[in-house]
């Protein structure tokens with residue numbers, strides 16, 4: 001599996017540093033609040049586990065699953081809600097945890113959904129921000145790392161369901177998906 005990676009972009013130590021940095025900032029910004037942390041499955045599960053332990057606040061934790069890429073590398077405009085949250089988001093301050101914001105369409109879909117349900121505020125903390133990939137005008141509030149416009153895998157991010165268990169984020173060799 002490691003042989004399929006052409007370049008490691010962010011190793012375990014760098015990711016831990018990012019989780020620390022964002023956790024501290026989130027703890028400061030949400031002081032006195034009890035945010036609802038919303039982890040976007042499947043990609044954000046490792047990032048969620050790491051960041052949430054760096055947040056020194058009372059938080060609720062919820063999961064949501066949407067689909068957009070259907071296992072390939074090309075994006076689809078169609079976003080579908082696959083598994084919904086279990087609790088009422090009305091009046092809540094929601095912190096979405098994402099592994100990557102790329103076209104921004106997933107985040108846009110989630111923000112629209114949560115605000116239409118009466119969320120008080122919606123912010124996002126993403127491990128990776130691929131700004132060059134944007135198709136909609138949306139910004140991430142907390143960013144671990146900017147990433148260039150290449151298809152990346154590992155640490156939750158997949159290609160056709162694989163590579164999520166790599167402990168680092170890397171670039172998948174082009175020959176794997178071309």
Ligand SMILES: O=P(O)(O)OC[C@H]1O[C@H](OP(=O)(O)OP(=O)(O)O)[C@H](O)[C@@H]1O
Nearest residue numbers: 041042043068069101102103104105106
């Ligand atoms: O900004 P966008 O272009 O919308 O891309 C970002 C989304 O794509 C990935 O999810 P994916 O749909 O691949 O599902 P997964 O998390 O189950 O891998 C990723 O986890 C984000 O949720």
Ligand code: HPA
Nearest residue numbers: 102150151152153157158
């Ligand atoms: O670069 C990526 N890799 C894996 N999943 C993704 N979803 C959006 N962009 C990516």
